Amino acid sequence: MSAKFFIQKYIAQLKALNPKYDTIFELHSEENPVIYQDRENLRLSFAMIADTHLPNRESASANLNNFFLDAEKSGAEYDAMLMAGDIADWGFNSEYDRVFDVMDKQTAVPKIFLTMGNHDVRVFFKNSRNRVMERVDRYLGIETKGKTYYSYDIKGYTFIVICTERRLLEKASLTKEQIDFLDKELARATKDGKPVFVMCHQAFKNTHGLPEVWKTGDMGEESDEVRAVMEKYKNVFFINGHLHGGIFEKTLEVLKEENNVYSLSVPGYRKENNFGIKDCGTGYYAEVYDDRVVFTARKFISGEYLEGDYTKFEIKLI
Numbered sequence: 001m002s003a004k005f006f007i008q009k010y011i012a013q014l015k016a017l018n019p020k021y022d023t024i025f026e027l028h029s030e031e032n033p034v035i036y037q038d039r040e041n042l043r044l045s046f047a048m049i050a051d052t053h054l055p056n057r058e059s060a061s062a063n064l065n066n067f068f069l070d071a072e073k074s075g076a077e078y079d080a081m082l083m084a085g086d087i088a089d090w091g092f093n094s095e096y097d098r099v100f101d102v103m104d105k106q107t108a109v110p111k112i113f114l115t116m117g118n119h120d121v122r123v124f125f126k127n128s129r130n131r132v133m134e135r136v137d138r139y140l141g142i143e144t145k146g147k148t149y150y151s152y153d154i155k156g157y158t159f160i161v162i163c164t165e166r167r168l169l170e171k172a173s174l175t176k177e178q179i180d181f182l183d184k185e186l187a188r189a190t191k192d193g194k195p196v197f198v199m200c201h202q203a204f205k206n207t208h209g210l211p212e213v214w215k216t217g218d219m220g221e222e223s224d225e226v227r228a229v230m231e232k233y234k235n236v237f238f239i240n241g242h243l244h245g246g247i248f249e250k251t252l253e254v255l256k257e258e259n260n261v262y263s264l265s266v267p268g269y270r271k272e273n274n275f276g277i278k279d280c281g282t283g284y285y286a287e288v289y290d291d292r293v294v295f296t297a298r299k300f301i302s303g304e305y306l307e308g309d310y311t312k313f314e315i316k317l318i
């Protein structure tokens with residue numbers, strides 16, 4: 001064996017053991033089809049990822065595209081994909097070009113919900129807002145008219161997306177107008193007893209292991225107020241990212257038991273996470289039935305299921 005070949009092989013083995021971010025993951029979707037508990041009675045299904053932090057690199061595009069290829073090849077019936085912010089790493093146009101090139105071309109998921117994270121807004125707030133909200137309008141066929149928050153119904157279920165309205169390093173800043181919008185939309189969405197899904201990049205104070213897991217990782221000043229609004233209603237599922245926590249005992253949090261209000265911290269897609277099952281490229285998909293919501297973890301980047309604690313949550317509706 002030549003020295004050159006030996007070194008190449010050694011590097012390849014090292015890469016396989018510890019995939020760096022340039023590794024393009026191989027898909028195994030056909031061997032691991034998406035399983036639904038009861039496909040016949042499934043009312044709605046959607047997948048959630050967060051923190052793609054997409055740099056301007058070919059491997060990053062390919063690995064994001066794997067999400068959509070997996071959706072296509074696994075037999076999944078996602079009505080939507082939710083991307084919980086930190087779409088780009090710095091907010092450069094070149095990064096958004098890559099993300100939207102993948103999303104514009106995909107045909108596996110009919111609707112895409114986007115929100116901005118602190119990495120999107122912290123340097124180029126206005127440009128990121130324009131780029132991201134233009135795609136929100138395009139992917140959902142709505143007009144957000146310069147706002148960073150919106151709602152949209154699919155099959156009678158409401159998704160509400162809330163987001164910072166100004167440039168901050170880590171946290172979010174929500175105006176009274178936005179909190180009133182959330183309140184009104186929650187009242188409308190829950191009036192017939194259906195579950196509602198709210199997405200924001202940042203989680204509430206003291207949830208998901210905060211502040212220990214990330215000192216400055218919560219929503220910020222309006223955290224308590226927004227939480228109080230959500231807790232007024234029944235069967236509210238709050239979906240967030242930002243913490244890069246992984247799949248661990250703090251991934252799902254009960255916010256208000258008597259009203260069935262939950263918070264789900266979606267693992268980071270781009271990089272290895274910090275606790276429990278740390279795999280990158282992971283998220284959850286949801287099955288919504290008349291009487292329950294089921295969240296199941298999936299490694300979308302490679303088309304595989306993950307085994308272990310906290311990979312499945314089944315929540316009865318009230």
Ligand SMILES: [Fe+2]
Pocket residue numbers: 051053086117119242243244268
């Ligand atoms: Fe992030």
Ligand SMILES: [Fe+2]
Pocket residue numbers: 086117118119201241242243
């Ligand atoms: Fe973040």
